[in-house]
Amino acid sequence: MIVTAEEVNRSFRGTLELLHNRVEGLRAFDMSERGFWHSFEAILLTLPAFIVSLALERLRLGFRLAESSLFDSVWIDLVVGLGHVASFIALPVAMIWLSRALGLTSRYVPFVIVMNWISVAGMLVMSMPALLLLIGWAPPPLAGLFTLAFFVIVVRAQWFATKMTLGVPNILALAIVSLGLVLNLLIGASTRALLA
Numbered sequence: 001m002i003v004t005a006e007e008v009n010r011s012f013r014g015t016l017e018l019l020h021n022r023v024e025g026l027r028a029f030d031m032s033e034r035g036f037w038h039s040f041e042a043i044l045l046t047l048p049a050f051i052v053s054l055a056l057e058r059l060r061l062g063f064r065l066a067e068s069s070l071f072d073s074v075w076i077d078l079v080v081g082l083g084h085v086a087s088f089i090a091l092p093v094a095m096i097w098l099s100r101a102l103g104l105t106s107r108y109v110p111f112v113i114v115m116n117w118i119s120v121a122g123m124l125v126m127s128m129p130a131l132l133l134l135i136g137w138a139p140p141p142l143a144g145l146f147t148l149a150f151f152v153i154v155v156r157a158q159w160f161a162t163k164m165t166l167g168v169p170n171i172l173a174l175a176i177v178s179l180g181l182v183l184n185l186l187i188g189a190s191t192r193a194l195l196a
Contacts, residue, residue, distance in 0.1 A: 003038040008045065011117040018118070019157045023164050029117065031110050039116035043088050046120055049127035050084045056130050061195060076195060083191035088119055090187060091180035098176070104166050111165040115180075118161055122154035155181070 010028045017025025029035060054070060057080050071077055092112045099108040129146035132138035138146065155177060163173035 003041045003044075007035075007038060008042070011039075011042070012121060014114070015118050015121045015157065018114070018161050018164075019153065021160055026110070026114065026164060029110075029113050031113060033109075035113050036109050039113045040089070042116060042120045043085065046084070046088070046123040049123040050081065052127040052130050052134065053084060054080045055134055057191075057195065059134070060192075079191055079194045083187050086187045087184045088116070088123075090183040091115060091176075094179060094183060095176070098179075099166075102166075102168075102172075104168070107166045111162065114161045114165050115158065118154065118157050122150075122157075125150050126154065 007030060010030075014025040014028025017028065030038065051070065054077065058068075058070065058073075058076060061076070092115070095108060095111065099105050099111070104111075126147065129138065129143040129150065132146070133140060133143035158177045158180070159170075159173050162168065162176050163170060166173070166176070168176070
């Protein structure tokens with residue numbers, strides 16, 4: 001089972017609809033068991049974002065990108081790769097228990113499918129300011145401003161998707177999205193600690 005180009009196109013189109021608060025965007029996603037597993041396979045589409053993250057981490061550690069290969073340290077590659085995957089699956093794993101506690105198990109699969117596709121789109125979009133910074137097309141303040149703007153857009157899409165897929169009030173949807181953000185912050189801190 002490999003995610004198809006047609007499913008990628010539909011899911012990104014659905015994500016774009018959700019960005020505009022259009023609940024009909026949910027119809028674009030494959031809400032079947034197959035669609036559930038495909039939404040996890042979609043992490044392969046974030047390979048460009050992973051490479052940008054790896055380059056940024058190597059720069060933070062003091063490596064000059066022009067003087068060494070991006071993949072010459074297995075330890076850095078492994079830690080950044082594990083952090084990348086962990087940040088993708090952290091919220092779906094946490095929601096296994098949370099959805100049971102909230103009595104939302106019947107809505108878990110649609111939630112994960114939609115959130116995974118938003119995460120894929122978000123990772124790709126959020127890597128763009130970092131890429132511009134790496135290649136020298138944006139100074140740090142401008143890259144930071146772009147990152148903040150994209151972050152707000154992605155979080156807003158996650159909030160709306162959470163609200164619609166789980167059928168929960170605004171504040172609970174915000175709390176669930178905030179949980180995902182906290183988990184990602186912890187994963188990022190752990191990644192940096194392992195590489196320090």
